[in-house]
Amino acid sequence: MSFISYLINGLGLGSVYAIIALGYTMVYGIAKMLNFAHGDVIMIGAYVALLSMTHAGMPVLPAVLISVVACTVLGLLIERVAYKPLRNASSSLAVLITAIGVSYLLQNIALLMFGANAQTFPSVVKWKGLSLAGGKLTISGETLVTIIVCIIIMIALILFVQKTKPGQAMRAVSEDRGAALLMGINVNGTIALTFAIGSGLAAIAGVLLCSAYPSLTPYTGAMPGIKAFVAAVFGGIGSIPGAFIGGILLGIIEIFGKAYISSQMADAIVFAVLIVVLLVKPTGLLGKKIQEKV
C-alpha cells in the first residue's frame, strides 16, 4: 500500500514539475534561451496569491486569477526589459547570464519585501480527498487537484499549439525564426506570447506547489525551477508532451528516492538523473535531434 501512496504523491509532485516544465520548454523551444528566472516567477506568483488571500481576504479563485495576471505581466516585463535587447547578441552566454541576474533580482526583491522567514501558505483546495481500500490509502485533495489541473493544462496547450493561429505561429518560430519572419509572422509578438503563457502557468504551479508544501520563502521557487528544467530536458526540450512525461517521471523518481534511498539525497538523485540523461540521450525522451549548420 505504501508503494501506491508514494506513487500517487510522486504523480502529484510530478504534475507540478510538469506545469513548470511546460513554461521552460515552450520558452526554450521558441526563444532558444534558458529562462533561469522562471522558478522565481513561481515564487512571486505564490506570494501574490498569498497576499490576496490573507491580506485582501479574497476567495480562492479570484486570488489565483490575480496571481496569474500578475505573473503574466511580470513575465512580459522581464522579456521586454532583459531578454529582448539581447536576442541578436553575438554570444548566447549574454542572455543566459542576464537570466541568472533576473532570477537573483526577483529573489532579492522578495527578500526585501517579504523577509526571509517562511510564511504558511493556506491550501487553496478545500476538498478532503479520497480514502480508498478502507482507509488504508488516502489521497489528499491537493494531489488530486494538481494532477487534474496538470492534465487540463496539457490538453489545452496541445490544442492551442496545434489548432489555433497563434499556436501555429509558435511552431513556425520555433522551427525557423528567419523563415517565420519572412512569412509575415510577428516573431517578437509570438515570443512575448510564449513568455506570457509560460509565466501564467508558473503562477498556477506556484499556488499548487505551495498548497502541497505550505511553506513559502523567497527561495521556494529556485529548486523546483531547476528541477523542472531537468524534467524538461529529460522529456526532450521543446516538446510539450515531453515536458509532461519528464515532469511526472521526475516527480516519481524524487518521491521514491526520498522514500527508499535517502531523504537527504533526493536532490542529488534528481540531478544525477539529469547527468545520466544528457550522457545517454542528450535530446531527451521525445526530443528531436537538430543538425547544426555552418
Place this chain on the structure above:
Amino acid sequence: MLKKLSKQKISDIITYGIVLVAFIVMQILINAGQISSLFEGLMVPLCTYIILAISLNLVVGVLGELSLGHAGFMCVGAFTSAFFSKCMQDTITNSIVRFLIALLIGIVVAAIFGLLIGIPVLRLNGDYLAIVTLAFGEIIKNIVNVLFIGKDSKGFHFSTKDVMALNMEPDGKVIVNGPQGITGAPKDATFFIGFILVLITLFIILNLIHSRDGRAIMAIRDNRIAAESIGINITKYKLMTFTISAAMAGAAGVLYGHNLSNLTANTNNFGYNMSINILVFVVLGGIGNIRGSIISAVVLTLLPELLRGLSDYRMLIYAIVLIVMMLFNWAPKAIEWREKYLSFKKNKKEAVK
C-alpha cells in the same frame, strides 16, 4: 608581430605589478597596525575570490562556456584537503609542509572531478553545460552534507546516516560530521600563502592564454565549427580548460578551507550563491579580462565591508550589476549606441591597428 608581443608583455607586467603593489601596500598597512582585524581577516578570503574569479574567467571568457559549478570544485578541494590536514595534524607538525601536501591533494582531487564532469562537456554546450555544472555543484554539496567519516585504531569508518552508524571504538574521533562538516582543522592559510597562490594562478593563466593552446581554446570560443574544421581537437581543449579551471578552483577551496576553524557546506559558501558571486566578479571585471576579474573581486569583496549599511542590498545590487552589465556590453542596440556616442573608443582601436 614583435610589437604585438611586447604590448602583450607590458599588459601582463602591469597585471603582475598591480597584484604585487596591492600586496605590499596591504602588508605595510597590516604591520603598521592601520588595518582593523576584521579587514585583516578578509585578506585570505580575498585571495580565494581572486583565484576563483580567474579560474572561472578561463571557462567563461576564454572557452566561452558557462560553469555554474565552480563552488562545487572549490568544495571538493576544501573538504579533501581539510580532511587530510585534520588527519595529519599530529603527524606532520610543520604547517607549511602540511599545507603544501594538502594543497596538492586538493588540486589533484578537484582536477579529477573537473575531468569527470568534463566528459559530459564534450557533448554539451551553452545552456545544457551550465545546468549540468549547476547540478554537479548541488550534488557535491548534498553528498558532503550526508557524509560521516570517523577514525579510530582500526582505521577509517564511513557512513551516510549519523555518527552512531560509524560503529567506532571508544578512542575514535569523528573527522567529517555530516552537516556540521569538519571542525578544528588547522588554520594553515596565511595572507602570504594566498598571495603566492594568486601569483602562480596568474602566471599559469596568462601563459596559457598567450600560448598555442590558448589560441586554440579561443578559436573554439569564437567559432566551434570553424575551429573543428581546421583541425583543432575540440574535445581535448575543452577538457583541458575545464580541468585546469577546476584545479584552480580546488586550490582556492584549499585556501578557503584552511582559513576556517569550522568548515561546513551550505548554499552561501559552496553552493549556487557562491557560483553566482564568482560570476558577478567575472562579468563586472569584463568577460575574458583577467586583470578586470582581479580588480572586481577585490572591489566587490572590500566594498560591502566598507559600506556595512548597504549589506541588505548587496545581493540586489549584484543582480542589477549582472543585468545592466550584460545589456550594456552585449545588446546590439547598446553596442551601436556606444559606437555612436562614445566614438573615442573606436578611434583609439583604429589607431592601434
